[in-house]
Amino acid sequence: MFYDEFLREFSFEPTPCQDNFFRGVSDFLSTDDGDIMVINGYAGTGKTSAVSAVINALTKRRFRCVLMAPTGRAAKVLSQISGKSAQTIHKGIYRQKGVGDNGWGQFSLAPNKFKHTLFVVDEASLIGVDASSLANFGSGDLLSDLVQYVRNGDDCRLLLVGDSAQLPPVGMDESPALDRNCMDLFGGVSYLSLNTVVRQAEGSGILQNATALRTDLDAGRLAIRTEGFADVKRIGGGELIDALNSAYSEFGEDETIVICRSNKKAVRYNLGIRSMVDFKEEKLLRGDKLMIVKNCYQFLDEESPMGYIANGDVARLERIGNFEDRYGLHFASATLTFPDYDDERIVAKVLLDTLESDSASLTSQQQSALYEGVNEDYSHINSKKRRYEQVREDPYYNALQLKYAQAITCHKAQGGQWDCVFIDCPFWEDEMTRDDLKWMYTALTRAKKKVYLVNFRDAYYI
Numbered sequence: 001m002f003y004d005e006f007l008r009e010f011s012f013e014p015t016p017c018q019d020n021f022f023r024g025v026s027d028f029l030s031t032d033d034g035d036i037m038v039i040n041g042y043a044g045t046g047k048t049s050a051v052s053a054v055i056n057a058l059t060k061r062r063f064r065c066v067l068m069a070p071t072g073r074a075a076k077v078l079s080q081i082s083g084k085s086a087q088t089i090h091k092g093i094y095r096q097k098g099v100g101d102n103g104w105g106q107f108s109l110a111p112n113k114f115k116h117t118l119f120v121v122d123e124a125s126l127i128g129v130d131a132s133s134l135a136n137f138g139s140g141d142l143l144s145d146l147v148q149y150v151r152n153g154d155d156c157r158l159l160l161v162g163d164s165a166q167l168p169p170v171g172m173d174e175s176p177a178l179d180r181n182c183m184d185l186f187g188g189v190s191y192l193s194l195n196t197v198v199r200q201a202e203g204s205g206i207l208q209n210a211t212a213l214r215t216d217l218d219a220g221r222l223a224i225r226t227e228g229f230a231d232v233k234r235i236g237g238g239e240l241i242d243a244l245n246s247a248y249s250e251f252g253e254d255e256t257i258v259i260c261r262s263n264k265k266a267v268r269y270n271l272g273i274r275s276m277v278d279f280k281e282e283k284l285l286r287g288d289k290l291m292i293v294k295n296c297y298q299f300l301d302e303e304s305p306m307g308y309i310a311n312g313d314v315a316r317l318e319r320i321g322n323f324e325d326r327y328g329l330h331f332a333s334a335t336l337t338f339p340d341y342d343d344e345r346i347v348a349k350v351l352l353d354t355l356e357s358d359s360a361s362l363t364s365q366q367q368s369a370l371y372e373g374v375n376e377d378y379s380h381i382n383s384k385k386r387r388y389e390q391v392r393e394d395p396y397y398n399a400l401q402l403k404y405a406q407a408i409t410c411h412k413a414q415g416g417q418w419d420c421v422f423i424d425c426p427f428w429e430d431e432m433t434r435d436d437l438k439w440m441y442t443a444l445t446r447a448k449k450k451v452y453l454v455n456f457r458d459a460y461y462i
Helices: 003-009 016-030 047-060 072-082 089-093 142-151 180-186 205-215 237-251 263-276 364-377 384-393 434-444
Strands: 036-041 064-069 086-088 094-099 105-109 117-121 157-162 189-194 232-235 256-260 289-292 314-326 329-338 344-351 400-404 407-409 418-424 447-454
Touching: 003 016, 003 047, 016 036, 016 047, 016 157, 016 189, 036 047, 036 180, 047 064, 047 072, 047 117, 064 072, 064 089, 072 086, 086 089, 089 094, 089 142, 105 142, 142 157, 180 189, 205 232, 205 434, 205 447, 232 237, 237 256, 237 418, 237 447, 256 263, 263 400, 263 407, 329 364, 364 384, 418 434
Parallel strands: 036 157, 036 189, 064 086, 064 117, 117 157, 232 447, 256 407, 256 418, 344 400, 418 447
Antiparallel strands: 094 105, 289 314, 289 400, 314 329, 329 344
């Protein structure tokens, strides 16, 4: 039914694998055999172009498509490649209904009012179960909630697109949305794979090395090839500053990122870049690129496209002042814009203690001290309920926890893409686990144009 139209929107001669993809999606949309399709597409197989062709063809047919992704960065990438609006899954399927026992917003599954609609979800490997703060959303199981939401609509279907060679969600061995054993439990699921590297990728060292990694994830060793490739370069630590300066000049700061294995290493990189590349001496300055490291459900209008400020969202600092110390912590008032959400601007309290901390966010001790301190400020309120309401609305209690964002962990980078990526060597042994190689594959495939491999030993090259 749609096959010929998919081909017309595709800019290349399809590989047999891509042709099978177009036929499979056409059958999926034209029959009543099931309402969920899982597309596992590896780097270099033309997945992005193929999915874009499907979206464009359906749009021209006035077949409604809703585009979503697990993170703001991933939603922005999906929007750029498709030319259509995309949003986070959380923004799309949840609505705030009240406040939970932890003081944060409580979100329930929204009614699905769509009819005859295809929901396309990219970066599905990131969809998992969040046992912490995101449990305030629905059941706490994002995948189950997504499926239920889609099925609550009138003749709606779900297309999950991802790459099983990437890192699974934190704390999981596999990505549930791409795992047959998990997805079969929902029933009505069909599967397709894109695993043939297209001709256009053959000259790319990034994609050639990524393909070698994912086809041999159980090898237990890293074998990187740089010879003959202009887009993959190995450098030592002594060359890093010059290479970063060159990348900032060629690609821009927003399109350059350093990927590290740990928060501790990311902090070291960020401080070094600020000092030796940007020549910044003050802790925070206008234009600084910052990352939010804890979910926040305050400071946004109800109609904001962000939905909430998520762990991993990147912001630009426009203004900062009113520095003060309270509860054993350091605060300021800041104006921030969020480039992944059309530069939405907010004014909020921010916490400075996390900027240079080796921990991912405030430690449990610091978080407890903050709560106790804020709670004490409202001790004059006799009503426990009213005191609780004041605490959860308190600007200090809700202050945004920040880190510098020139260097980030691989999990934080997942779902995003940058023109230029620096990968800090995370390995200390010759023998590596499957997870180690998935980490490397994920880091490598964040790059669109160039990769610098920093301090990788000779043993890792061929």
